[in-house]
Amino acid sequence: MCKPEYFGVSYVINPWMQGNINQTTVERATHQWDALLSAVAGLAHVDLIEPQPGLPDMVFTANAGFLFDDTAVVSRFRFAERQGEEAHFERWFRSRRFSVLRMPDDIPFEGAGDALLDRGTLRIWAAWGHRSARTSHDLLAKMLGVEVVSLRLVDARFYHLDTCFCPLDVGYLLYYPPAFDAQSNRMIERLVPSELRIAIDENDALNFACNAINIDSTIIMNKTSAELLQRLHAAGFVVIERDMTEFLKAGGAAKCLTLRVNEPRQHQWMASQTA
DSSP, X not given: OBOOTTOOOOSOSSGGGTTOTXXXXXXXXXXXXXXXXXXXXXXXXXXXXXXXXXXXXXXXXXXXXXXXXXXEEEOBOSSHHHHTHHHHHHHHHHHTTOXXXXXXXXXXXXXXXXXXXXXXXXXXXXXXXXXXXXXXXXXXXXXXXXXXXXXXXXXXXXXXXXXXXXXXXXXXXXXXXXXXXXXXXXXHHHHSOGGGEEEOOHHHHHTXXXXXXXXXXXXXXXXXXXXXXXXXXXXXXXXXXXXXXXXXXXXXXXXXXXXOOOOOOHHHHHHHHHO
């Protein structure tokens, strides 16, 4: 995670930012971020990266890169406003002894914003259409030796995969179907059994219910409706709500503010598949 010391909306690179320039305060953002940190730290160890002046979106560490095993594929941001973050994230990964890989300069790829590891099988879900290039998916598969399933995003409000799609423990999936084209929805329905799919409505989607942190049976999110809360409880999950409204003005919430750095080691997957 990265403290919101320099957070703010000072430009527009997604629809959520429109009308919100200079409408955030570091004080309110820090209060919300501290509450999120406390919730996450109660379930997992949290490492921090030093915030940098002039990079207000660096707080959204999910976009730093995609991590698997001991490899970090560093992001190539589409917009110039965020490209200054890349070198800082790469140095942090190297300091933690990750093997660092990069996409070609001309292929945008926005890390764990657009690439998410399934929690039930060895598969990466990856999105294109707004921020990451479709060609990045083939390269990611070759770099990591893991199947990558490509999904196309079609609603500009859900510009990253993690704003509308959240793989959950033991193979459950929390997602907003209208964010994807018809072919992508068919792919999701083919690969994820109906009893494991938790499709949400627009109200929950706009509250960034899918932009959630899942640690074992706990889900931390901005806000959920009573109906969705009941469905998640029925699936065996405990839900913790934390107000993320200050960060929603920039198009992010709980998941965007975190990057999981201990994605399962390959031997863990192998052991689970042979058990």
